[in-house]
Amino acid sequence: MKPEIKPVGDSALLVSFGEVIDDEVNSRVHAIARAMEKADFEWLVETVPAYSSLLVIYDPLKVSYAEVEASIGPLLNAEGRAFEGRLVEIPVVYGSSYGPDIEFVANYNGLNVDSVIEIHSRPVYRVYFIGFLPGFAYLGGIDERIATPRLEKPRLKVPAGSVGIAGRQTGIYPLESPGGWRLIGRTPLRLFDPKREKPTLLQPGDRVKFVPIEESEFRELYKREWGEGFD
Incomplete structure (x- = not known):
């Protein structure tokens, strides 16, 4: 090509x-x-x-x-095998206030919420590139069954760790910021930390597996990761 x-x-x-x-x-x-x-x-x-x-x-x-x-x-003819980095498991609590758009995603696609969670967390995704925000990993190629358009009007504030869908893309907000992706869950992991040797948790070529967790586990992991309780 x-x-x-x-x-x-x-x-x-x-x-x-x-x-x-x-x-x-x-x-x-x-x-x-x-x-x-x-x-x-x-x-x-x-x-x-x-x-x-x-x-x-x-x-x-x-x-x-x-x-x-x-x-x-x-x-321009340089060829390269698909580089496979680490397999990184991302714990996610889906729905409720952590993923306020998950019911919309379900209804838009004629599914129930449990099906959205199962379909979203089943694949191993590839980190195609980092952009938009420091540490924001674009994970393309989600299942067509849960592909959903962005919000017509972006939110002014999206919490760090929010997991979203935009068309056939899924991604995780590493920092609190404005954003228009449909939010379906949230991870307690810190995706960007300027104090780390490698500030961004995910790198191009890494593989990502979302793992559904309960709210109690989210709170425990959040405290361990951020050094403070979840408010």
Whole structure:
């Protein structure tokens, strides 16, 4: 599959394989990013991978757009096996005040709440990329049976640890922030901690398994993780 290359502003270009959520395509995106980093171009500022595209940010004082495009051309055929990182289990208490949209997700898809929980927690998800917030892992490819559109009007405040659905994506809010995903549960784990050696709990290529837990276990784990009781 040949990617499309197009300019983004005056200091970046986008290598795009279309709008898909696919393990093979995402692996190729990361393979190209690794090949560019290995090439150690003096003009390269940063590479930002997404589901099926790679943003290449360069220093326009050191290189022109045409030169960047010519330099990365030979790297676009870089192939890479799907990198499998750690298997990380994410405990989640589903529903009630922790997942206020779970009944909407169920009704929208003609299911009951128990079915939504079972379908959401069954797969092992792949972390495609980190974005939006520090430590926000995009986990694509959820089961079509629970795919649900975003809120028409985003919430001004979503609690850290909230697990949400947006279309065929699922993800976890690492920090309290505004957000428009449909919230179905919450994890007590701290997904982003700037004091840790690796601040983000999840990394691209990691595999994620959601594990349903009861509220009592959530409170115990929350206290252990955050050093304070859950209010």
